[in-house]
Amino acid sequence: MLLKMSSKMTRSDNITHARKTVQQLRVEACIERIKVSKASADLMRYCSEHAKYDPLLMGIPASENPFKDKKPCIIL
Amino acid sequence: MCDQTFVAITFGPCDSCSQNKPLMNIYLQNEPVNYCSLCVELMACQGLAKGETVSTLRAESENLKAKLEEERAKLHDVELHQVAEKVETLGQFVIKTRRTLKGHGNKVLCMDWCRDKRRMVSSSQVIMRSAAVCVLQEHAVTMPCTWVMACAYAPSGCVIACGGLDNKCSVYPLSLDKNENLAAKKKSVAMHTNYLSACSFTNSDMQLLTSSGDGTCALWDVESGQLLQSFHGHSADVLSLDLAPSETGNTFVSGGCDKKANVWDMRSGQNIQSFETHESDINSVKYYPSGDAFATGSDDATCRLYDLRADREVAIYSKESIIFGASSVDFSLSGRLLFAGYNDYNINVWDVLKGTRVAILFGHENRVSTVRVSPDGTAFCSGSWDNTLDFNPV
Numbered sequence: 439m440l441l442k443m444s445s446k447m448t449r450s451d452n453i454t455h456a457r458k459t460v461q462q463l464r465v466e467a468c469i470e471r472i473k474v475s476k477a478s479a480d481l482m483r484y485c486s487e488h489a490k491y492d493p494l495l496m497g498i499p500a501s502e503n504p505f506k507d508k509k510p511c512i513i514l
Numbered sequence: 515m516c517d518q519t520f521v522a523i524t525f526g527p528c529d530s531c532s533q534n535k536p537l538m539n540i541y542l543q544n545e546p547v548n549y550c551s552l553c554v555e556l557m558a559c560q561g562l563a564k565g566e567t568v569s570t571l572r573a574e575s576e577n578l579k580a581k582l583e584e585e586r587a588k589l590h591d592v593e594l595h596q597v598a599e600k601v602e603t604l605g606q607f608v609i610k611t612r613r614t615l616k617g618h619g620n621k622v623l624c625m626d627w628c629r630d631k632r633r634m635v636s637s638s639q640v641i642m643r644s645a646a647v648c649v650l651q652e653h654a655v656t657m658p659c660t661w662v663m664a665c666a667y668a669p670s671g672c673v674i675a676c677g678g679l680d681n682k683c684s685v686y687p688l689s690l691d692k693n694e695n696l697a698a699k700k701k702s703v704a705m706h707t708n709y710l711s712a713c714s715f716t717n718s719d720m721q722l723l724t725s726s727g728d729g730t731c732a733l734w735d736v737e738s739g740q741l742l743q744s745f746h747g748h749s750a751d752v753l754s755l756d757l758a759p760s761e762t763g764n765t766f767v768s769g770g771c772d773k774k775a776n777v778w779d780m781r782s783g784q785n786i787q788s789f790e791t792h793e794s795d796i797n798s799v800k801y802y803p804s805g806d807a808f809a810t811g812s813d814d815a816t817c818r819l820y821d822l823r824a825d826r827e828v829a830i831y832s833k834e835s836i837i838f839g840a841s842s843v844d845f846s847l848s849g850r851l852l853f854a855g856y857n858d859y860n861i862n863v864w865d866v867l868k869g870t871r872v873a874i875l876f877g878h879e880n881r882v883s884t885v886r887v888s889p890d891g892t893a894f895c896s897g898s899w900d901n902t903l904d905f906n907p908v
Contacts, residue, residue: 452568456568456575457570459571459575460571460578462747463579465784466582466787466788467578467581468530468531468785469529469825471823471824471826472823472824473591474589474593474828475592475597476824477595477806477807478593478598479597480596480804481806481807482598482867484802484804484849485850488849489848492851494846494847494887494891495847495851496687
């Protein structure tokens with residue numbers, strides 16, 4: 439009896455889960471997409487526009503670097 | 515649902531699935547639409563409860579998945595690294611570890627930068643980085659949590675959130691008084707049914723986003739502790755999350771043990787996009803600075819870049835020699851560099867556009883658990899299971 443009941447519940451759980459998956463996929467199928475070439479071009483453009491502001495990429499002149507060692511540093 | 519149905523032979527893109535097919539002109543709620551016959555059938559079956567079995571739903575979902583792949587593949591006209599061939603190659607990347615902070619009693623599991631670019635919080639302590647005196651001061655403030663897997667600074671810098679195996683995310687106000695007992699001011703905000711894997715404040719101190727081993731993410735009101743929105747869709751532990759960078763952005767991305775990275779709308783709780791190309795757990799997700807893409811680090815030893823508008827993976831960062839999982843990723847300010855910490859104790863720096871490795875950074879004696887670039891991009895910090903934090907300024 440118990441076994442029958444649990445298999446019934448599993449079946450309806452499966453249906454709910456499957457239905458949710460289908461609904462989710464429907465939502466995803468409808469979104470608008472652009473071509474990879476356009477997306478890549480945009481990524482590249484962002485990089486080149488912001489490259490000069492990226493210290494890890496460009497380095498900073500020692501005079502402007504507030505963290506440059508001026509004297510022996512200590513850890514308190 | 516359908517007021518009138520006219521059968522007319524027109525050929526073109528379906529209003530529902532966008533495929534070029536013979537169309538039927540129908541009226542939905544008094545609006546004329548052109549649907550292909552498949553979509554008309556799907557729509558008619560939507561309300562059907564009888565006759566809907568697991569197998570028909572499964573068949574439909576397989577159908578939709580195949581259609582999704584088809585749609586994505588249509589737009590896959592070129593690879594990112596091919597487009598990036600004309601970009602200048604990066605010079606040699608040189609960085610020396612300036613400061614190793616030892617003395618953490620435990621493994622460093624997580625860390626976060628404060629927006630003032632001076633302070634960091636890690637899973638055991640608050641660390642102050644002071645420019646005037648070129649000194650790294652450690653606040654003698656120990657995180658009063660047992661096993662902190664997630665920590666975050668509030669935008670104001672006055673409050674810290676952290677949590678872990680206690681299944682909660684708690685918020686602590688900070689004070690400069692070193693003798694202050696932080697634990698006394700603790701306020702529990704988030705409650706999950708499994709460990710807390712990541713947390714982040716939204717654009718204000720008032721809302722907290724959390725992800726958990728219970729497979730969900732949740733948005734909480736800090737003041738009242740109320741659950742504002744929950745996000746269901748992962749089928750296993752969620753390990754990481756990141757908020758979209760825009761000021762007005764209302765989306766975030768999460769990655770988990772189900773190998774999926776999901777993009778969510780914070781207001782509706784809806785899962786907008788989902789990406790499943792990794793072959794193992796996704797340990798870390800991070801948005802590209804423009805917000806149009808995000809990177810992931812996974813136990814399958816690769817990091818990948820997914821573009822949101824192209825709705826697909828556009829780059830893989832991997833090498834045959836790298837066989838250990840990537841635990842944490844972060845971008846440099848321009849998005850050109852991707853810093854990734856691995857379980858083989860190293861940090862690999864990748865050229866995001868070209869897909870090549872620019873540098874390997876050694877220095878840790880155990881797994882690298884977290885890598886974070888400072889908000890002004892002048893330094894990055896890596897935490898490891900060897901109980902140290904390496905601070906690397908430019």
